[in-house]
Amino acid sequence: MLDAVIDVSHHNQVASFEALRGAGVLGVIHKATQGAGYVDPTFAANRRRAQEAGLLFGAYHFGTGGRIAAQIEHFLTVAAEVPLLVLDLEENPQGEDMNLHEAEQFVHEVHAHTGRYPGLYSGHTIKEMIAAAGIRDPAETELSRCWLWIAQYGPEAKIPSIWPAWTLWQYTDGEINSDGEPLPGIGRCDRERYNGTTEELLAFWRVTGLVRKDASAGA
Secondary structure (H helix, E strand, C coil): CEEEEEEECCCCCCCCHHHHHHCCCCEEEEEEEECCCEECCCHHHHHHHHHHCCCEEEEEEECCCCCHHHHHHHHHHHCCCCCEEEEECCCCCCCCCCCHHHHHHHHHHHHHHHCCCCEEEECHHHHHHHHHHCCCCHHHCHHHHCCEEEECCCCCCCCCCCCCCCCEEEEECCCCCCCCCCECCCECCEEEEECCCHHHHHHHHHHCCCCCCCCCCCC
């Protein structure tokens, strides 16, 4: 496993992307949008800064309930030409949650527009959705076509069995399950492990669809 990816939003103050790279970070996934109208105010500037520092850059959309077509258009406009795209599927503390059908519609349309499925970021939310829907086979949901970015703070990542493996594992928020050391250039933040080597991560970021087959599902 490779501990070389972080995710950030306007909640994080990034003093130096160069320092992050010097500390071994290879990729940054940044919040781009939420719902049908919100844009993270730090996205554009941090995109430029991260790329100037030589870091891989990705973008995620925080999904909300309703107006799915508008959310897709909004995300793809703001995150235009970003090679790695992600749907963040979790509880919405500010309003209606995105449901399973809406998430499936979102990833389907992103694929239709871009030719690739986005990553799916989730934790207990996707596990509960799949269980509630009685889904046991990958063919029963188009979400299984997405590469999985699992959020689980603990000694190992347990994932729904419809995925053969996790691709990214958010193993800490900088506090829980952390080694206690802040990252140079940012301090404490969400951190991810990639299920592969440096060379595989670089290739994955280019094609945004590579999922390793040799890691076992756990839940």
